[in-house]
Amino acid sequence: MKEMFYNRPKPLHIKGRVYKFGDNINTDIIYPGKYLSITTEREEMARHCFETVYPEFLKIAEPGDIIVAGRNFGCGSSREQAATCLKYFGISAVVAESFARIFYRNAINLGLTVVIAPGISKKLEHNDIIEVDLKMGIIISKKNREELKTIRLPSSVLEILSAGGLVPYLRKKLGVEQ
Amino acid sequence: MPTIAEKILARAAKRDQVKTNEIVMAKVDVAMSHENADVVIRAFKEIGLKKVWDPERIVIIFDHRIPAESEKSAATHKRIREFVKTQNIKYFYDMREGICHQVLAEFGHCRPGEILVGTDSHTTTHGAFGTFAAGIGGTEMAGVWSTGEIWFKVPESMKITVHGKFKEFISAKDLILFIIGQLGSDGADYMAVEFHGSTISEMTIASRMVLSNLSMEMGAKVAFILPDEKTISFVRERTKKEFTAVLPDRDAQYARSLDVDAASLRSQIACPHAVDNVKKVREVSGLKINQALIGSCTNGRLEDLKVAASIIEGKNVHPDVRLLIIPASRRIYLDATKAGYIETLVKAGGLVLNPGCGPCLGAHQGLLAAGERCIATTNRNFQGRMGSSDAEVYLASPATVAFSAIKGEITEPC
CATH class of the missing domain: 3.30.499.10 (Aconitase, domain 3)
Known part of the structure; x- marks a missing residue:
């Protein structure tokens, strides 16, 4: 395969800088509808994250950042581009109080780490440095060494995420891996 | 005492019963995509299988950008048409038929008791026929095209009961906007919604589709109208395929209930x-x-x-x-x-x-x-x-x- 998007297993320990959003960040905000005709060029999708409503994101955010959000992150449309653009931008994880179900599944299927952490948005600020430990189900804030609990993924679902997404997971399961 | 969601998932997972919150693997009956089939095709090719699991269960309908508004979209349409030919996809509706959720219903693809997944969030629409119908993303659909299966967490169910007659000019849209206003945009997150009550049974199929369609906007995974004579005859007129309608048990357990009086409802606006x-x-x-x-x-x-x-x-x-x-x-x-x-x-x-x-x-x-x-x-x-x-x-x-x-x-x- 020429370009292997789903290339490597996901690390279960992620460290990064917080980029913060509020509640109900919908998929139209994450990835504007006018760019839905971009269906396969993933690097191009990454150039339009939050472009219409929060254009500053593209200037301030950096690869490796962790998005921290309130309730219902990714609500709205099923557009997979919303998860793909964040992954390809280099966002290392999205941590939210809750997620809308289709975005949540899309992220896991693409190997973009998503973590549900009730109460998280009140405890963290822009630019805080945090560590996410998927295996232990905790987030550690470097600012005050506070440990926050997360809701752990069911093991069968964590298996998909840690394989790097559904494509590498199925390639292995179906025996098409080279 | 299972709900509709639990009964359909148990059957699709070939189990006697399923429990709330457990993860089950379900067999998919219908897999629908629109222009984002292009995203699916790419992921399907990356998975690496030569043939889709069942070309008679995949439905592709063009509706999002028709006629093509750009060269890019025209190229997308072309790529999908070529894939449809190569894979012998049986049900392909090019841009002449209309919006996917309407076309699925008109051509008999939504059948009570079945599992339908679509790469469109408003796939909940087909719960109006008693179908377990949920939106998914493109890569996940590529998994369905490869294996014919998908995992679901067995959802909690919410029972919404509506009684009373609408005043003049009040319709299903006002009702569902009112309910979304009450519950909030994540009020039914991950849940299976069931609509009960005399107002619903008297509704046309078209109006019922409005309720299931917009339930997505409060986070619902699926949104059922209990299938009745109206449902059965609508579906039978459109397909020869056999199906078994599923109803919840009388003592089914609901995580949440809501009662709405349709008669006192005024026009609503989001x-x-x-x-x-x-x-x-x-x-x-x-x-x-x-x-x-x-x-x-x-x-x-x-x-x-x-x-x-x-x-x-x-x-x-x-x-x-x-x-x-x-x-x-x-x-x-x-x-x-x-x-x-x-x-x-x-x-x-x-x-x-x-x-x-x-x-x-x-x-x-x-x-x-x-x-x-x-x-x-x-x-x-x-x-x-x-x-x-x-x-x-x-x-x-x-x-x-x-x-x-x-x-x-x-x-x-x-």
């Missing part, structure tokens, strides 16, 4: 920029509008065009308003033409666009400039969705949109 920002129309009446839109998978059906035509007949659309009419399908377009609704709406100054999603998702046809305001029968009013991020979209019933189009401002039907 204000910018969230579908759960719901008010009574009279609270915002008088706001000037630049565009009015009747269409979409939510409200582009024959009964919607009928009510709009009956209100607009003999009058003119306000000179400052662009009234866009988008029948949800070719069938509806033909029926509305035959019934004279199209003529009435065009005479009044309405612009009729080809069946499809139109400007609902901001891809083309009738986008808004900064500072403009649109009242629409569509399903989302997110900031920037229908063009400029400085434009406003209000969501309301076909009756409210029709009255507003004549007056040039948001108007309560009366």
Whole structure:
């Protein structure tokens, strides 16, 4: 395969800088509808994250950042581009109080780490440095060494995420891996 | 004591029963995609299988950008058509038929008791037929195309019971907007919603589809109307395939219940920029509008065009308003033409666009400039969705949109 998007297993320990959003960040905000005709060029999708409503994101955010959000992150449309653009931008994880179900599944299927952490948005600020430990189900804030609990993924679902997404997971399961 | 969701998932997982919150692998009966089949195709190729699991269970319908608004979309359409030929996909509806959710219903693809997944969030629409119908993303669909299976967490269920008769000009759209306003945009997150009560059983199939369609906007995974005689005869007229309708047990357990009195309901409107920002129309009446839109998978059906035509007949659309009419399908377009609704709406100054999603998702046809305001029968009013991020979209019933189009401002039907 020429370009292997789903290339490597996901690390279960992620460290990064917080980029913060509020509640109900919908998929139209994450990835504007006018760019839905971009269906396969993933690097191009990454150039339009939050472009219409929060254009500053593209200037301030950096690869490796962790998005921290309130309730219902990714609500709205099923557009997979919303998860793909964040992954390809280099966002290392999205941590939210809750997620809308289709975005949540899309992220896991693409190997973009998503973590549900009730109460998280009140405890963290822009630019805080945090560590996410998927295996232990905790987030550690470097600012005050506070440990926050997360809701752990069911093991069968964590298996998909840690394989790097559904494509590498199925390639292995179906025996098409080279 | 299982709910509909639990019964269908148990059957699809070949189990006697399933428990709330457990993860089950379910066999998929119907797998639908629109233009984002392009995303699916790419992921399917990356998975690496030569053939899809079952070309008779995959349905592809073009509706989002038809006719192609750009060279890029034209190329997408072309790639998908080629894939359809190579893989012998049996049910392919090119751009002539209409919006995927309407076309699926018209061609008998939504059957009670089955599992239907679609790469479109409003796939919940098909719960109106007692189908376990949920939206998924493109890569996940590539997994379905490869294996015919998908995992589901068995959802908790919510029972919404509606009794009473609507007042004149009040419809399913007002009811579901009211419910979303009460529950909030994540009020049914991950849940299976069941609609019960006399108001629902008396509703037309078209109106029931409005409820299941918009339940997505409160986070529902699936949204069932209990299948009855009306459902069975609608489906039987459209397919020869066998199916078994499923009803919840009488003592089914619900995580949450809500009762609504339809008789006391007034016209509702979702204000910018969230579908759960719901008010009574009279609270915002008088706001000037630049565009009015009747269409979409939510409200582009024959009964919607009928009510709009009956209100607009003999009058003119306000000179400052662009009234866009988008029948949800070719069938509806033909029926509305035959019934004279199209003529009435065009005479009044309405612009009729080809069946499809139109400007609902901001891809083309009738986008808004900064500072403009649109009242629409569509399903989302997110900031920037229908063009400029400085434009406003209000969501309301076909009756409210029709009255507003004549007056040039948001108007309560009366």
